[in-house]
Amino acid sequence: MNALPYVAILRARFALMLQYRAAAFAGFVTQCWWGVIKIMVFAAFYAASPHQTMSLAQAITYTWLGQGLLGLLPWNADPEISEAVETGNVAYERLRPVDTHSLWLARAIAARAGTTVLRVVPMFVAAAMLLPAVGLAQWSWRLPPSTTAAALFAVSITLTLLLSAAFVVLLNIGVTALKTRRAANVAAVLVNPLSGMIVPLALMPAWSQTFLFWQPFAGLVDIPYRIYFANLTGASAFAGIAAQTLWIVLFIAIGRAWMNRVMSRVDMQGS
């Protein structure tokens, strides 16, 4: 398969996302605010029960990472595709001589990456550089403890991008199948608690850990972040990367089969 069309779409959309500076700035301010609140909650929590599988310093880095990489989370279907579904235009996507699933995946990767790049840089400057500079190093975003951790994180966060995009495509197809963008509302309900964005999964009860580790959404936040500060190392880090890979493959396989079914049923009467 020649990837040129998909790369072209990805490039164009990525460039487009970089133009939304005002939205990125507003997002940055909100995320700083939420970061501060979350860190205060953690400080209170750790003061009451200090012995956790993750240290307070790790939880703080976890929070800043999460605020910086919030754009990677698949909270919603592609807004343009949702719009096309509701106006009946979605079948026109089929006029392009490309594989629709790969096309939507490329769009989703570009959207997630574009949103994230704009937000993670100022967040890193603020939380990892400015905070220590003003004597608040204790509350700052720390760098990975080793180059191994950094390298594994680079792999894992790339998989996060793919996993998130593959899930967005599933949401797109769900929206197409049910003909309403509200079909994608299920995403936030699943993603927020199960990714570890609200509470780090490592702080959940011990009996739930195996399930939480292997369910698909851990790969969005929990796994890459714990690899970052070497809370997951060696075999556990590789297990995490394996879990991410497994779910990417499954999401894409399910998406492709579902897409074929849904697209053969799409009707556009009168439009």
Added chain:
Amino acid sequence: MAQITVENLGKIYRVAARDPGIAGAFRGLFRRRYREIVALDHVSFSLEKGELLGFIGPNGAGKSTTIKILSGILRPTSGRCEVGGLVPWQSRIAHVARIGVVFGQRTQLWWDLPIAESFDLLRDIYRVDPKRYALTRDRLVDMLKIAGVLDTPMRQLSLGQRMRCEIAAALLHTPSILFLDEPTIGLDAVSKLALRDFVKELNRNEGVTVLLTTHDMHDIEALARRVIIIGNGRVLRDSSFESMRAEVLGERRLIVDYAGDDGAVAVDGASVRAQDGRTVEYAFDPAKVAAHTLIARVATAREVADIRVEDPKIEEVIARFYALHGAA
């Protein structure tokens, strides 16, 4: 062999129906009723390479559904259809790479990208060789006169500019077939004329097969030698435009501007259809009385300022045709 073959194509849409009122909505929660709408009913026709075919019919007749099936984005409920040897909805990717499609009420350009970037993106999506692409693009930009808007995002273009860019976009990969679904809708007179000229030239000089649907009878009159009239999902008529006009309306019109106000207007062999001051419109049957005989009669009876012979207006032809087949 024909480039496009359509045999007994049928399409039935299933539409959710609901009884009126709260009670009806409540019943719908438990038992959903569907109504079936027959959009196409045994539609058959074929098209040779290089033909220019016009599709006309009232709203809801099935024109757009036919184009959507031919372009591979809809599946028919029944029947067979091949375009250049491929079944559109089965070999979708190979098929859409060979056709160009313009839907007058849709856009295939990217809303927030400058036109030139949209074009470049289409080059990559259609995997067009960059050298060939540059040639095609420059030629299209020149023919459609869109050089001035290439750096403008699509959302800022006027409808006329946008439609010209849409047509260029549909032709960048040099398809051998072009589907135009109501391409002139909403355009001003100048843009319409320019568009018709372009399509005619494309068909004549480059041998591109064109299938066009429209409400605008002038599009058909200006462009299509062959016309399919479709109504209630059925092909009512498939013939040359001229023969259709001749069959439905054998009569012609003689319009006379008299020089003075006085005197009778009645002429032997023609009936008065309308009179507006000194201008009188006659209807006559050319099979019974020749135009020049009639003109001679008029001219000898009274002083005449101007005189001309016209065909009935195309709208009249079509309206009579619908009435004849109960398709209106």
